Amino acid sequence: MPRTNPQRRDALADAAIAITALAGVGGVTHRAVDRAAQVPIGTTANYFPSRDELLSAAARRVADVHLAESAAATAAGAAGAAKQGGDVSGHLTELLTVSLVEAATTQRARYLAIYELQLEAQRRPALAAALARLSEAAEAQTQAMHLALRDAGAPPGAVPLLITLYGGALFMLVTGPGPVDTAAVRRLVEAMVAGARSTG
Protein backbone atom coordinates (compact mmCIF):
# COMPACT_ATOMS: atom_id res chain seq x y z
CA MET A 1 0.00 0.00 0.00
CA PRO A 2 1.28 3.46 -0.79
CA ARG A 3 2.10 5.73 2.10
CA THR A 4 0.07 8.85 2.55
CA ASN A 5 2.09 11.71 3.98
CA PRO A 6 1.06 14.38 1.44
CA GLN A 7 3.99 16.72 1.95
CA ARG A 8 6.49 13.93 1.55
CA ARG A 9 4.72 12.74 -1.57
CA ASP A 10 4.95 16.14 -3.20
CA ALA A 11 8.56 16.62 -2.17
CA LEU A 12 9.51 13.26 -3.66
CA ALA A 13 7.57 14.02 -6.84
CA ASP A 14 9.30 17.38 -7.13
CA ALA A 15 12.66 15.67 -6.81
CA ALA A 16 11.63 13.23 -9.53
CA ILE A 17 10.72 16.14 -11.80
CA ALA A 18 14.06 17.81 -11.20
CA ILE A 19 15.88 14.60 -12.05
CA THR A 20 13.81 14.17 -15.20
CA ALA A 21 14.81 17.61 -16.43
CA LEU A 22 18.45 17.12 -15.49
CA ALA A 23 19.16 13.50 -16.33
CA GLY A 24 16.19 12.39 -18.41
CA VAL A 25 13.52 9.81 -17.68
CA GLY A 26 16.18 7.12 -17.55
CA GLY A 27 17.76 8.83 -14.58
CA VAL A 28 14.60 8.65 -12.51
CA THR A 29 15.07 5.71 -10.15
CA HIS A 30 13.88 5.11 -6.62
CA ARG A 31 17.33 5.55 -5.18
CA ALA A 32 18.11 8.62 -7.27
CA VAL A 33 14.95 10.31 -6.00
CA ASP A 34 15.90 9.38 -2.45
CA ARG A 35 19.28 11.03 -2.89
CA ALA A 36 17.89 14.14 -4.57
CA ALA A 37 15.22 14.62 -1.90
CA GLN A 38 17.75 13.87 0.85
CA VAL A 39 15.64 11.18 2.45
CA PRO A 40 16.80 7.73 3.55
CA ILE A 41 17.16 5.15 0.81
CA GLY A 42 13.97 3.15 0.45
CA THR A 43 11.61 6.03 1.13
CA THR A 44 10.63 6.57 -2.49
CA ALA A 45 10.14 2.87 -2.99
CA ASN A 46 7.72 2.90 -0.08
CA TYR A 47 5.67 5.75 -1.50
CA PHE A 48 5.73 4.61 -5.12
CA PRO A 49 6.28 0.85 -5.17
CA SER A 50 6.74 0.57 -8.93
CA ARG A 51 8.54 2.72 -11.43
CA ASP A 52 5.30 3.28 -13.30
CA GLU A 53 3.74 4.84 -10.24
CA LEU A 54 6.83 6.96 -9.66
CA LEU A 55 6.77 8.44 -13.15
CA SER A 56 3.01 8.90 -13.06
CA ALA A 57 3.32 10.71 -9.75
CA ALA A 58 5.90 13.04 -11.30
CA ALA A 59 3.54 13.70 -14.20
CA ARG A 60 0.61 14.42 -11.89
CA ARG A 61 2.74 16.74 -9.83
CA VAL A 62 4.07 18.67 -12.80
CA ALA A 63 0.51 19.02 -14.09
CA ASP A 64 -0.71 20.29 -10.73
CA VAL A 65 2.02 22.89 -10.40
CA HIS A 66 1.66 23.97 -13.98
CA LEU A 67 -2.10 24.28 -13.66
CA ALA A 68 -1.84 26.44 -10.59
CA GLU A 69 0.78 28.73 -12.06
CA SER A 70 -0.87 29.09 -15.44
CA ALA A 71 -4.20 29.90 -13.78
CA ALA A 72 -2.55 32.74 -11.92
CA ALA A 73 -0.83 33.94 -15.09
CA THR A 74 -4.08 33.81 -17.04
CA ALA A 75 -5.85 35.85 -14.38
CA ALA A 76 -3.12 38.46 -14.47
CA GLY A 77 -3.27 38.55 -18.26
CA ALA A 78 -7.04 38.93 -18.27
CA ALA A 79 -6.78 41.80 -15.84
CA GLY A 80 -4.23 43.48 -18.08
CA ALA A 81 -6.47 43.00 -21.10
CA ALA A 82 -9.47 44.53 -19.38
CA LYS A 83 -7.44 47.53 -18.31
CA GLN A 84 -5.95 48.01 -21.75
CA GLY A 85 -9.25 48.04 -23.55
CA GLY A 86 -8.92 47.87 -27.34
CA ASP A 87 -6.30 46.22 -29.55
CA VAL A 88 -7.16 42.70 -28.47
CA SER A 89 -5.07 41.19 -31.24
CA GLY A 90 -2.00 43.14 -30.23
CA HIS A 91 -2.50 42.21 -26.63
CA LEU A 92 -2.86 38.56 -27.56
CA THR A 93 0.44 38.75 -29.41
CA GLU A 94 2.15 40.27 -26.42
CA LEU A 95 0.61 37.69 -24.10
CA LEU A 96 1.83 34.78 -26.20
CA THR A 97 5.27 36.32 -26.66
CA VAL A 98 5.81 36.76 -22.94
CA SER A 99 4.47 33.28 -22.32
CA LEU A 100 6.85 31.71 -24.83
CA VAL A 101 9.91 33.57 -23.61
CA GLU A 102 9.15 32.69 -20.01
CA ALA A 103 8.67 29.05 -20.93
CA ALA A 104 11.95 28.89 -22.82
CA THR A 105 13.99 30.62 -20.12
CA THR A 106 12.63 30.63 -16.58
CA GLN A 107 10.62 27.44 -16.92
CA ARG A 108 12.83 25.66 -19.39
CA ALA A 109 13.69 22.85 -17.00
CA ARG A 110 10.05 22.09 -16.36
CA TYR A 111 9.23 21.91 -20.04
CA LEU A 112 12.19 19.67 -20.70
CA ALA A 113 10.81 17.34 -18.05
CA ILE A 114 7.38 17.50 -19.63
CA TYR A 115 8.74 16.57 -23.05
CA GLU A 116 10.72 13.71 -21.56
CA LEU A 117 7.58 12.43 -19.87
CA GLN A 118 5.52 12.92 -23.01
CA LEU A 119 7.84 10.74 -25.05
CA GLU A 120 7.93 8.10 -22.32
CA ALA A 121 4.13 8.22 -22.24
CA GLN A 122 4.14 6.78 -25.75
CA ARG A 123 4.75 3.40 -24.13
CA ARG A 124 3.27 3.88 -20.64
CA PRO A 125 -0.51 4.24 -20.63
CA ALA A 126 -0.60 5.21 -16.96
CA LEU A 127 1.82 8.02 -17.63
CA ALA A 128 -0.21 9.17 -20.60
CA ALA A 129 -3.32 9.35 -18.46
CA ALA A 130 -1.55 11.31 -15.75
CA LEU A 131 -0.11 13.67 -18.34
CA ALA A 132 -3.44 14.29 -20.03
CA ARG A 133 -4.32 16.85 -17.37
CA LEU A 134 -1.83 19.22 -18.93
CA SER A 135 -4.13 19.57 -21.92
CA GLU A 136 -6.82 20.89 -19.63
CA ALA A 137 -4.42 23.54 -18.43
CA ALA A 138 -3.76 24.55 -22.00
CA GLU A 139 -7.47 24.83 -22.75
CA ALA A 140 -8.10 26.88 -19.65
CA GLN A 141 -5.29 29.21 -20.52
CA THR A 142 -6.60 29.74 -24.05
CA GLN A 143 -9.91 31.07 -22.88
CA ALA A 144 -8.46 34.52 -23.51
CA MET A 145 -7.41 33.40 -26.97
CA HIS A 146 -10.96 32.52 -27.87
CA LEU A 147 -12.29 35.92 -26.99
CA ALA A 148 -9.48 37.88 -28.59
CA LEU A 149 -9.61 35.94 -31.83
CA ARG A 150 -13.38 36.12 -32.05
CA ASP A 151 -13.31 39.85 -31.51
CA ALA A 152 -10.68 40.09 -34.22
CA GLY A 153 -12.98 38.32 -36.64
CA ALA A 154 -11.14 35.03 -36.88
CA PRO A 155 -12.93 31.84 -37.98
CA PRO A 156 -13.97 29.40 -35.24
CA GLY A 157 -11.29 26.85 -36.13
CA ALA A 158 -8.53 29.34 -35.44
CA VAL A 159 -8.07 28.55 -31.76
CA PRO A 160 -7.05 24.88 -31.94
CA LEU A 161 -4.87 25.79 -34.89
CA LEU A 162 -3.15 28.49 -32.91
CA ILE A 163 -2.73 26.10 -29.99
CA THR A 164 -0.95 23.66 -32.25
CA LEU A 165 1.33 26.35 -33.62
CA TYR A 166 2.02 27.61 -30.13
CA GLY A 167 2.82 24.18 -28.76
CA GLY A 168 5.14 23.46 -31.65
CA ALA A 169 6.97 26.75 -31.31
CA LEU A 170 7.33 26.05 -27.59
CA PHE A 171 9.10 22.78 -28.29
CA MET A 172 11.41 24.37 -30.83
CA LEU A 173 12.39 27.14 -28.45
CA VAL A 174 12.89 24.89 -25.43
CA THR A 175 14.90 22.17 -27.13
CA GLY A 176 16.58 24.34 -29.74
CA PRO A 177 20.14 25.59 -29.46
CA GLY A 178 21.25 29.04 -28.51
CA PRO A 179 19.59 31.73 -26.38
CA VAL A 180 16.06 33.00 -26.90
CA ASP A 181 15.65 36.37 -28.58
CA THR A 182 12.50 38.18 -27.51
CA ALA A 183 12.23 40.13 -30.75
CA ALA A 184 12.50 36.95 -32.79
CA VAL A 185 9.86 35.29 -30.64
CA ARG A 186 7.56 38.26 -31.16
CA ARG A 187 7.94 37.99 -34.94
CA LEU A 188 7.18 34.30 -34.63
CA VAL A 189 4.05 34.98 -32.61
CA GLU A 190 2.92 37.67 -35.04
CA ALA A 191 3.20 35.18 -37.86
CA MET A 192 1.28 32.56 -35.88
CA VAL A 193 -1.55 34.94 -35.02
CA ALA A 194 -1.73 36.31 -38.55
CA GLY A 195 -1.76 32.78 -39.96
CA ALA A 196 -4.47 31.62 -37.57
CA ARG A 197 -6.62 34.64 -38.38
CA SER A 198 -6.25 34.10 -42.11
CA THR A 199 -7.75 30.62 -41.93
CA GLY A 200 -11.08 30.28 -43.67
Add this chain to the structure above:
Amino acid sequence: MPRTNPQRRDALADAAIAITALAGVGGVTHRAVDRAAQVPIGTTANYFPSRDELLSAAARRVADVHLAESAAATAAGAAGAAKQGGDVSGHLTELLTVSLVEAATTQRARYLAIYELQLEAQRRPALAAALARLSEAAEAQTQAMHLALRDAGAPPGAVPLLITLYGGALFMLVTGPGPVDTAAVRRLVEAMVAGARSTG
Protein backbone atom coordinates in the same frame (compact mmCIF):
# COMPACT_ATOMS: atom_id res chain seq x y z
CA MET B 1 39.48 -0.23 -31.05
CA PRO B 2 36.19 -0.13 -32.94
CA ARG B 3 35.60 -2.76 -35.59
CA THR B 4 35.24 -1.70 -39.17
CA ASN B 5 32.85 -3.90 -41.09
CA PRO B 6 30.67 -1.14 -42.62
CA GLN B 7 27.61 -3.25 -43.31
CA ARG B 8 27.58 -4.63 -39.80
CA ARG B 9 27.99 -1.14 -38.39
CA ASP B 10 24.98 0.15 -40.30
CA ALA B 11 22.86 -2.86 -39.41
CA LEU B 12 23.64 -2.43 -35.72
CA ALA B 13 22.95 1.29 -35.91
CA ASP B 14 19.63 0.60 -37.64
CA ALA B 15 18.70 -1.79 -34.86
CA ALA B 16 19.60 0.84 -32.31
CA ILE B 17 17.33 3.33 -34.07
CA ALA B 18 14.46 0.87 -34.08
CA ILE B 19 14.89 0.25 -30.37
CA THR B 20 15.02 3.99 -29.69
CA ALA B 21 11.69 4.50 -31.42
CA LEU B 22 10.12 1.49 -29.75
CA ALA B 23 11.52 1.54 -26.22
CA GLY B 24 13.14 4.95 -25.87
CA VAL B 25 16.74 5.92 -25.38
CA GLY B 26 16.78 4.05 -22.10
CA GLY B 27 16.10 0.82 -23.93
CA VAL B 28 19.18 1.13 -26.10
CA THR B 29 21.77 -1.16 -24.54
CA HIS B 30 24.53 -3.20 -26.08
CA ARG B 31 22.72 -6.45 -25.41
CA ALA B 32 19.36 -5.15 -26.63
CA VAL B 33 20.93 -4.11 -29.93
CA ASP B 34 22.54 -7.53 -30.23
CA ARG B 35 19.16 -9.21 -29.79
CA ALA B 36 17.35 -6.86 -32.19
CA ALA B 37 19.99 -7.28 -34.88
CA GLN B 38 20.10 -11.04 -34.26
CA VAL B 39 23.85 -11.13 -33.78
CA PRO B 40 25.75 -12.89 -31.00
CA ILE B 41 25.84 -11.06 -27.68
CA GLY B 42 28.96 -8.93 -27.43
CA THR B 43 29.00 -7.85 -31.06
CA THR B 44 27.61 -4.38 -30.44
CA ALA B 45 29.98 -3.85 -27.53
CA ASN B 46 32.84 -4.66 -29.91
CA TYR B 47 31.72 -2.14 -32.49
CA PHE B 48 30.72 0.61 -30.08
CA PRO B 49 32.67 0.12 -26.87
CA SER B 50 30.79 2.77 -24.90
CA ARG B 51 27.19 3.77 -24.70
CA ASP B 52 28.03 7.25 -25.85
CA GLU B 53 29.48 5.89 -29.06
CA LEU B 54 26.48 3.63 -29.55
CA LEU B 55 23.97 6.46 -29.29
CA SER B 56 26.13 8.74 -31.43
CA ALA B 57 26.33 6.04 -34.08
CA ALA B 58 22.54 5.77 -34.07
CA ALA B 59 22.30 9.55 -34.50
CA ARG B 60 24.78 9.58 -37.37
CA ARG B 61 22.95 6.74 -39.04
CA VAL B 62 19.54 8.34 -38.74
CA ALA B 63 20.99 11.58 -40.13
CA ASP B 64 22.55 9.74 -43.08
CA VAL B 65 19.37 7.93 -43.99
CA HIS B 66 17.26 11.01 -43.54
CA LEU B 67 19.62 13.10 -45.64
CA ALA B 68 19.54 10.63 -48.49
CA GLU B 69 15.77 10.27 -48.48
CA SER B 70 15.04 13.96 -48.14
CA ALA B 71 17.41 14.75 -50.98
CA ALA B 72 15.48 12.38 -53.21
CA ALA B 73 12.18 13.86 -52.08
CA THR B 74 13.40 17.39 -52.68
CA ALA B 75 14.52 16.48 -56.18
CA ALA B 76 11.13 14.97 -56.93
CA GLY B 77 9.40 18.02 -55.53
CA ALA B 78 11.53 20.39 -57.58
CA ALA B 79 10.73 18.43 -60.72
CA GLY B 80 7.04 18.67 -59.94
CA ALA B 81 7.32 22.40 -59.39
CA ALA B 82 9.08 22.96 -62.71
CA LYS B 83 6.46 20.95 -64.53
CA GLN B 84 3.59 22.72 -62.83
CA GLY B 85 4.81 26.20 -63.67
CA GLY B 86 3.03 28.98 -61.76
CA ASP B 87 1.35 29.03 -58.37
CA VAL B 88 4.55 28.57 -56.44
CA SER B 89 2.89 29.38 -53.15
CA GLY B 90 0.19 26.78 -53.64
CA HIS B 91 2.76 24.25 -54.63
CA LEU B 92 4.79 25.04 -51.53
CA THR B 93 1.73 24.44 -49.40
CA GLU B 94 1.11 21.12 -51.04
CA LEU B 95 4.76 20.14 -50.66
CA LEU B 96 4.79 20.91 -46.94
CA THR B 97 1.46 19.19 -46.38
CA VAL B 98 2.58 15.97 -47.99
CA SER B 99 5.86 16.16 -46.13
CA LEU B 100 4.15 16.60 -42.77
CA VAL B 101 1.62 13.83 -43.32
CA GLU B 102 4.32 11.43 -44.43
CA ALA B 103 6.45 12.29 -41.44
CA ALA B 104 3.59 11.74 -39.02
CA THR B 105 2.47 8.45 -40.52
CA THR B 106 4.97 6.49 -42.59
CA GLN B 107 8.06 7.87 -40.91
CA ARG B 108 6.59 8.38 -37.47
CA ALA B 109 8.89 5.86 -35.82
CA ARG B 110 11.97 7.57 -37.18
CA TYR B 111 10.89 10.96 -35.92
CA LEU B 112 10.08 9.55 -32.51
CA ALA B 113 13.63 8.22 -32.41
CA ILE B 114 14.98 11.60 -33.47
CA TYR B 115 13.10 13.38 -30.71
CA GLU B 116 14.31 10.87 -28.16
CA LEU B 117 17.87 11.42 -29.29
CA GLN B 118 17.41 15.18 -29.35
CA LEU B 119 16.35 15.24 -25.72
CA GLU B 120 19.18 12.92 -24.73
CA ALA B 121 21.56 15.20 -26.62
CA GLN B 122 20.82 17.90 -24.05
CA ARG B 123 23.25 16.11 -21.77
CA ARG B 124 25.52 14.28 -24.26
CA PRO B 125 27.72 16.62 -26.28
CA ALA B 126 28.89 13.84 -28.58
CA LEU B 127 25.28 13.02 -29.41
CA ALA B 128 24.49 16.65 -30.04
CA ALA B 129 27.37 16.90 -32.49
CA ALA B 130 26.27 13.77 -34.33
CA LEU B 131 22.70 15.03 -34.46
CA ALA B 132 23.66 18.45 -35.80
CA ARG B 133 23.89 17.02 -39.29
CA LEU B 134 20.10 16.82 -39.38
CA SER B 135 19.97 20.60 -39.49
CA GLU B 136 21.95 20.51 -42.71
CA ALA B 137 19.35 18.22 -44.18
CA ALA B 138 16.62 20.66 -43.20
CA GLU B 139 18.47 23.54 -44.84
CA ALA B 140 19.05 21.61 -48.02
CA GLN B 141 15.40 20.65 -48.20
CA THR B 142 14.29 24.24 -47.79
CA GLN B 143 16.10 25.44 -50.87
CA ALA B 144 12.76 25.15 -52.64
CA MET B 145 11.15 27.17 -49.86
CA HIS B 146 13.52 30.05 -50.46
CA LEU B 147 12.66 30.31 -54.11
CA ALA B 148 8.93 29.89 -53.67
CA LEU B 149 8.69 32.44 -50.89
CA ARG B 150 10.86 34.97 -52.70
CA ASP B 151 8.77 34.64 -55.82
CA ALA B 152 5.70 35.17 -53.68
CA GLY B 153 7.10 38.42 -52.38
CA ALA B 154 7.87 37.33 -48.83
CA PRO B 155 10.47 39.15 -46.74
CA PRO B 156 13.90 37.55 -46.40
CA GLY B 157 13.38 36.47 -42.79
CA ALA B 158 10.40 34.33 -43.73
CA VAL B 159 12.32 31.13 -44.40
CA PRO B 160 13.85 30.48 -40.96
CA LEU B 161 10.53 31.47 -39.45
CA LEU B 162 8.70 28.97 -41.60
CA ILE B 163 11.27 26.33 -40.72
CA THR B 164 10.60 26.89 -37.03
CA LEU B 165 6.86 26.66 -37.54
CA TYR B 166 7.27 23.55 -39.64
CA GLY B 167 9.52 21.84 -37.11
CA GLY B 168 7.14 22.63 -34.30
CA ALA B 169 4.12 21.38 -36.17
CA LEU B 170 6.02 18.23 -36.97
CA PHE B 171 6.60 17.54 -33.30
CA MET B 172 2.97 18.17 -32.43
CA LEU B 173 1.75 15.82 -35.13
CA VAL B 174 4.22 13.04 -34.36
CA THR B 175 3.82 13.03 -30.58
CA GLY B 176 0.20 14.13 -30.46
CA PRO B 177 -2.70 11.76 -29.91
CA GLY B 178 -5.09 10.48 -32.49
CA PRO B 179 -4.68 9.94 -36.22
CA VAL B 180 -3.48 12.57 -38.67
CA ASP B 181 -6.08 14.29 -40.83
CA THR B 182 -4.69 15.48 -44.16
CA ALA B 183 -7.23 18.27 -44.49
CA ALA B 184 -6.40 19.58 -41.03
CA VAL B 185 -2.71 19.44 -41.81
CA ARG B 186 -3.32 21.42 -45.00
CA ARG B 187 -5.13 24.12 -43.07
CA LEU B 188 -2.24 24.19 -40.65
CA VAL B 189 0.26 24.58 -43.46
CA GLU B 190 -1.81 27.30 -45.10
CA ALA B 191 -1.77 29.24 -41.84
CA MET B 192 1.98 28.73 -41.52
CA VAL B 193 2.70 29.92 -45.04
CA ALA B 194 0.34 32.86 -44.75
CA GLY B 195 1.88 33.83 -41.43
CA ALA B 196 5.42 33.59 -42.75
CA ARG B 197 4.55 35.71 -45.79
CA SER B 198 2.92 38.37 -43.66
CA THR B 199 6.10 39.02 -41.73
CA GLY B 200 7.59 42.45 -42.22
Add this chain to the structure above:
DNA sequence: CCTATTCCACAACGTTTGTTGTGGCACACA
Protein backbone atom coordinates in the same frame (compact mmCIF):
# COMPACT_ATOMS: atom_id res chain seq x y z
C1' DC C 1 52.47 -24.55 -45.72
C1' DC C 2 53.57 -21.13 -42.31
C1' DT C 3 52.75 -16.73 -40.15
C1' DA C 4 50.68 -12.57 -38.79
C1' DT C 5 46.94 -9.64 -38.59
C1' DT C 6 42.12 -8.63 -38.44
C1' DC C 7 37.79 -9.57 -36.61
C1' DC C 8 34.56 -11.57 -33.44
C1' DA C 9 32.16 -14.57 -29.75
C1' DC C 10 32.13 -15.08 -25.11
C1' DA C 11 33.30 -14.74 -20.11
C1' DA C 12 33.91 -12.01 -16.22
C1' DC C 13 33.99 -7.82 -13.29
C1' DG C 14 31.67 -4.69 -10.26
C1' DT C 15 27.70 -1.61 -10.12
C1' DT C 16 23.02 -0.33 -10.27
C1' DT C 17 18.43 -1.39 -11.11
C1' DG C 18 13.20 -2.76 -9.58
C1' DT C 19 10.90 -5.04 -6.23
C1' DT C 20 9.65 -7.28 -1.88
C1' DG C 21 9.93 -8.41 2.88
C1' DT C 22 10.96 -7.47 7.76
C1' DG C 23 11.65 -5.15 11.96
C1' DG C 24 11.14 -1.17 14.72
C1' DC C 25 9.65 3.55 15.86
C1' DA C 26 5.98 6.76 17.22
C1' DC C 27 1.63 8.06 18.17
C1' DA C 28 -3.47 7.43 19.26
C1' DC C 29 -6.76 5.28 22.06
C1' DA C 30 -8.50 2.86 25.90
Add this chain to the structure above:
DNA sequence: TGTGTGCCACAACAAACGTTGTGGAATAGG
Protein backbone atom coordinates in the same frame (compact mmCIF):
# COMPACT_ATOMS: atom_id res chain seq x y z
C1' DT D 1 0.22 2.26 31.26
C1' DG D 2 -0.84 -1.19 27.73
C1' DT D 3 -1.94 -2.01 23.02
C1' DG D 4 -2.64 -1.62 18.38
C1' DT D 5 -2.02 0.82 14.02
C1' DG D 6 -0.03 3.30 10.57
C1' DC D 7 4.46 4.77 8.88
C1' DC D 8 9.22 4.21 7.57
C1' DA D 9 14.35 2.75 7.41
C1' DC D 10 16.88 -0.86 5.85
C1' DA D 11 18.25 -5.50 4.04
C1' DA D 12 18.11 -8.74 0.51
C1' DC D 13 17.17 -10.70 -3.98
C1' DA D 14 17.61 -11.71 -8.89
C1' DA D 15 18.27 -9.41 -13.07
C1' DA D 16 20.37 -6.31 -16.18
C1' DC D 17 23.67 -2.93 -16.94
C1' DG D 18 28.53 -0.86 -19.05
C1' DT D 19 32.95 -2.13 -19.74
C1' DT D 20 37.20 -4.80 -20.35
C1' DG D 21 39.92 -8.71 -21.43
C1' DT D 22 40.93 -13.16 -23.66
C1' DG D 23 40.98 -16.91 -26.86
C1' DG D 24 39.88 -18.64 -31.32
C1' DA D 25 38.49 -18.41 -36.19
C1' DA D 26 39.32 -16.64 -40.61
C1' DT D 27 41.95 -14.50 -44.01
C1' DA D 28 45.78 -12.46 -46.51
C1' DG D 29 50.90 -12.34 -47.62
C1' DG D 30 54.96 -14.64 -48.36
